[in-house]
Amino acid sequence: MWRIFCAFVFISISGINAAEDVGIELPHVEFKPVRELSNDIPTCREGDLNINECIKQGLQQITPRMKYGISELNIPPLDPFEMGKSSYNYNAGVLQGRISMKKVVVRGLSDGIVDKVDFRLKNRRVRMEILSHVPQILVEGFYKADIKLNDLKLNPKGAFNITMTNVAMRARPMGELFDRDGHTYLRLTKLETEPKVEDLHFYANGLVPDPALNDVILDFINQYWRQLYQAMLPETLATWQPLILKSTNDFFDALPFDMLVTKN
Numbered sequence: 666m667w668r669i670f671c672a673f674v675f676i677s678i679s680g681i682n683a684a685e686d687v688g689i690e691l692p693h694v695e696f697k698p699v700r701e702l703s704n705d706i707p708t709c710r711e712g713d714l715n716i717n718e719c720i721k722q723g724l725q726q727i728t729p730r731m732k733y734g735i736s737e738l739n740i741p742p743l744d745p746f747e748m749g750k751s752s753y754n755y756n757a758g759v760l761q762g763r764i765s766m767k768k769v770v771v772r773g774l775s776d777g778i779v780d781k782v783d784f785r786l787k788n789r790r791v792r793m794e795i796l797s798h799v800p801q802i803l804v805e806g807f808y809k810a811d812i813k814l815n816d817l818k819l820n821p822k823g824a825f826n827i828t829m830t831n832v833a834m835r836a837r838p839m840g841e842l843f844d845r846d847g848h849t850y851l852r853l854t855k856l857e858t859e860p861k862v863e864d865l866h867f868y869a870n871g872l873v874p875d876p877a878l879n880d881v882i883l884d885f886i887n888q889y890w891r892q893l894y895q896a897m898l899p900e901t902l903a904t905w906q907p908l909i910l911k912s913t914n915d916f917f918d919a920l921p922f923d924m925l926v927t928k929n
C-alpha cells in the first residue's frame with residue numbers, strides 16, 4: 666500500500682514540472698533613486714586591471730550585510746528572506762491539482778561566499794559570470810495541496826522544511842549600459858542562474874493522516890530527492906528567473922551603475 670502512496674507523492678511533486686500558471690508574491694520593495702553612496706559601500710574602477718577581484722571582494726563585503734538590509738541601496742533584509750504566498754497549478758496526466766505555500770522563510774543566504782567573478786564590458790554591453798555558494802540554506806513554511814488523482818481527492822496540508830547543504834550558484838547576468846540624467850545605468854536583458862545542491866533533506870507533516878506512513882513517504886522522498894529536484898528545477902527556474910530579473914532591474918534603475926563601477 667505505501668508503494669502506491671510513494672508513487673503518488675512522486676507523481677504529484679514531479680507534476681509541478683507541468684505547472685500551467687504559478688503565482689508568487691514577493692515582499693514589496695520601494696526603490697528610491699540613489700543620489701550618492703556612503704564610504705562603506707565598495708566601488709570599483711572601470712579601468713582596474715584587477716576589476717574581477719575588486720567586484721568579488723565588493724560583493725563579498727555586501728553579502729553579510731544583507732541580513733539587516735542596506736537601505737541606501739534599496740536592499741531589504743534578505744536573511745531570513747520572507748516570501749509571501751506562492752502557488753503552483755499542475756496537471757500531469759491522471760493527476761491534477763494545486764500546491765500552495767505560505768509563510769515560507771529562507772535562511773542562510775547572508776552566509777554566501779563569492780568564489781569567482783568574471784566581468785566584461787565592451788561597446789556598452791556587460792557580461793558577467795558570478796560563481797558563489799552558500800554552506801547551508803534552510804527553507805521552512807506551510808503547504809496545502811488540492812490533488813485529484815483519478816477519482817480520488819486528497820487535501821494534504823501541514824508544515825514543511827528543507828535543509829540544503831552547499832548550494833552552488835552560477836549566475837550569468839547580461840545587459841547594456843545607457844545614459845540618463847547625466848549618469849550611466851545598467852539594464853539587464855538576461856539573467857541565467859544555475860543552482861546545484863550537494864545534499865538535501867526534506868521534512869513535512871500532514872502528507873497523509875497516518876504519521877507512520879508519513880515517515881515512510883518522507884524516507885522515499887529523501888532517497889530520491891535528486892530525481893525530484895531535477896524534475897522540478899526547470900519549471901522553478903522558469904518561474905523565478907523573470908522575477909529576479911525584474912527585481913534586479915528595479916535595483917539598477919534606482920542606482921546608477923557609474924556609482925558602483927566608476928569611470929576612469
Ligand SMILES: *[C@@H]1O[C@H](CO)[C@@H](O)[C@H](O)[C@H]1NC(C)=O
Pocket residue numbers: 803825826828868
Ligand atoms: C523540520 O521540522 C521538524 C518538525 O517540526 C523538526 O523536528 C526539524 O528539526 C525541522 N528541521 C529543521 C532543519 O529545522
